[in-house]
Amino acid sequence: QTATHASGNRKKTLVILGSGWGAISILKNLDTTLYNVVVVSPRNYFLFTPLLPSCPTGTIEYRSIIEPVRTVAKRRPGEVTYYEAEATDIDATNNKLTLKQTLGSDAVKAHGEDTLTVTLDYDYLVVGVGAQPNTFGIPGVLENSCFLKELPDSQKIRKQFMDCIETATLLPKGSAERARLLRTVVVGGGPTGVEFAAELQDYIDGDIRKWNPEIAAELKVTLVEALPNVLNMMNKKLIDYTEGVLRDLGIELMTGAMVKKVDENEVHAAIKQENGELKLVDVPYGLLVWATGNGTRDIVKNLSSKIPEQKNATRGLLVNECMMLQGSKNIFALGDCTFTKNPPTAQVAQQEGQYLASALEVLARVDDLEYQLYSTEIAGIEKERVQRRLHREQKAIQPFKYQHMGVLAYIGSERAVADLVWGDQSFFKNLNNISVGGTFTFFFWKSAYVQMLLSTKNQVLVTVDWIKVALFGRDVSKE
Ligand code: FAD
Ligand code: NAD
Numbered sequence: 001q002t003a004t005h006a007s008g009n010r011k012k013t014l015v016i017l018g019s020g021w022g023a024i025s026i027l028k029n030l031d032t033t034l035y036n037v038v039v040v041s042p043r044n045y046f047l048f049t050p051l052l053p054s055c056p057t058g059t060i061e062y063r064s065i066i067e068p069v070r071t072v073a074k075r076r077p078g079e080v081t082y083y084e085a086e087a088t089d090i091d092a093t094n095n096k097l098t099l100k101q102t103l104g105s106d107a108v109k110a111h112g113e114d115t116l117t118v119t120l121d122y123d124y125l126v127v128g129v130g131a132q133p134n135t136f137g138i139p140g141v142l143e144n145s146c147f148l149k150e151l152p153d154s155q156k157i158r159k160q161f162m163d164c165i166e167t168a169t170l171l172p173k174g175s176a177e178r179a180r181l182l183r184t185v186v187v188g189g190g191p192t193g194v195e196f197a198a199e200l201q202d203y204i205d206g207d208i209r210k211w212n213p214e215i216a217a218e219l220k221v222t223l224v225e226a227l228p229n230v231l232n233m234m235n236k237k238l239i240d241y242t243e244g245v246l247r248d249l250g251i252e253l254m255t256g257a258m259v260k261k262v263d264e265n266e267v268h269a270a271i272k273q274e275n276g277e278l279k280l281v282d283v284p285y286g287l288l289v290w291a292t293g294n295g296t297r298d299i300v301k302n303l304s305s306k307i308p309e310q311k312n313a314t315r316g317l318l319v320n321e322c323m324m325l326q327g328s329k330n331i332f333a334l335g336d337c338t339f340t341k342n343p344p345t346a347q348v349a350q351q352e353g354q355y356l357a358s359a360l361e362v363l364a365r366v367d368d369l370e371y372q373l374y375s376t377e378i379a380g381i382e383k384e385r386v387q388r389r390l391h392r393e394q395k396a397i398q399p400f401k402y403q404h405m406g407v408l409a410y411i412g413s414e415r416a417v418a419d420l421v422w423g424d425q426s427f428f429k430n431l432n433n434i435s436v437g438g439t440f441t442f443f444f445w446k447s448a449y450v451q452m453l454l455s456t457k458n459q460v461l462v463t464v465d466w467i468k469v470a471l472f473g474r475d476v477s478k479e
Helices: 021-029 049-054 069-074 151-170 176-181 191-211 213-218 236-249 298-306 346-375 380-395 439-452 456-472
Strands: 013-017 036-040 045-047 066-068 080-083 086-091 096-101 116-121 124-127 183-187 220-225 252-255 257-262 266-272 278-284 287-290 331-333 406-412 415-421 433-438
Touching: 013 021, 021 036, 021 069, 021 124, 021 346, 045 069, 049 191, 049 439, 066 069, 066 456, 069 080, 086 298, 124 298, 124 346, 151 176, 151 213, 151 287, 176 183, 176 278, 183 191, 183 278, 191 213, 191 220, 191 236, 191 406, 220 257, 236 252, 236 406, 236 415, 236 433, 346 380, 406 439, 415 439, 433 439, 439 456
Parallel strands: 013 036, 013 124, 036 080, 124 331, 183 220, 183 287, 220 252
Antiparallel strands: 045 066, 086 096, 096 116, 257 266, 266 278, 406 415, 415 433
16 A cells, blocks of 8 residues: 655655545644645635535625635644645656646736646645536536535625526516516525525525515525435435425425526426326526536546546546555545545545545555665664564554434525434444434534534634524625
């Protein structure tokens, strides 16, 4: 499991690509004095994605759920270098990365080009670049949808939703165009789609109704899901409960409806009928939010195309049980950019990050012992002692084991669902699964997420946001 000394130095260079759940979990848990640590990511902050669906409506302010990479790095014992750039090429043969500065700022333009390209050497590389929204190549999705993956997505949704309201207000009541503008279509009944649809309906009922009751009564949220149910990873009882709550809220559920094409003003879906025939329906929208899961990033496709062992890696990088890239001896990968038996969740990426941090610490000790053995002149008893330690350390890296804690999702009107796993999963297999939904679960959901936030500052900010909403409601400004 050891790499050759690419740099020839005793202390190796570890480059971490990404600043998401996986990458930041490594950074938070690694003894950074053991490596020259370099973090590369086009996003200079960590984003707490579980609360992102609360941002477009203003339930949560976006600053409350981000943490700068440099703040996380500053708390670590060793020096960490951060580069705000995107990795555009990984040369796994020569251990070299190509980085592109994505800012397009005046400083970059002063070099005469819109982008600045540099190369970076590594001894070990961790790929934690996540995934991108999946459009499945469906025509019109990219041009007409908002996604909900990053902060700018949330800001775009907010602006477009408010634009629709303001324009519709000028149009005659009962006109088809007014109805279209006041309809939000959310495609994808996974947790992202469900949580966003629920947040939006809460906002319409709780806040827009106060300021603009006429418009609130006309605003409509439609959730389109290809499968027969939403939240398919939950058990049947929770699915039924969720669908009941969403319908009670007034959200229109279109299940068994596969979107095939998107136009500027309409979504075209095929609905399977009871007789098995497909019925085509056109759903007009003012705002379209596309939440159909994860697709593979170009950098991941590019890397897998160069390594023969990755030729079947169509849905993400293939790694061994120690998160090492198949076909490599010094590249690791984790999180949503990999394809493993575990789901693409923050929970998995975070645990993989914790695991890799401790594996990399062992690796640093192994490398150091090898350095003593092969690059320094030791002999006799001292050499045997080092060899024994090396043997012990090499055995210390155990395969990664995922501990599933369960799934939580907000479903609207201060209710949440939870499919939780309790205690040791090898015992009492069916006894330690708890499936609950309701208001109590909502408070559990809140407290669980507050605890998971990266810093005390974020915990305080999120709590204050919730208190502010409870006392004053959410505002209806465009920003
Ligand atoms: P990410 O967190 O996406 O991070 C990827 C990082 O790589 C980013 O910093 C990005 O800027 C960077 N990057 C991208 N391209 C490059 C490049 N070329 N070079 C360098 N860096 C690059 N999971 C849960 O378990 N519970 C939840 O409640 C939950 N809620 C969610 C809500 C929403 C709205 C979304 C979208 C996801 C949610 N998830 C949740 C899923 C969870 O966010 C992901 O599984 C998790 O973010 C994966 O972590 P990651 O580190 O692999 O990728
Ligand atoms: P997802 O993959 O979980 O769900 C996407 C949904 O879109 C699926 O149900 C799929 O059937 C549907 N779909 C796909 N193509 C469609 C089409 N053409 N027309 C209609 N429906 C279509 O995606 P997600 O909700 O973005 O979640 C991504 C990952 O993040 C998952 O692993 C999820 O568990 C995790 N996540 C977790 C939480 C949470 O735990 N609360 C919240 C958000 C995301």
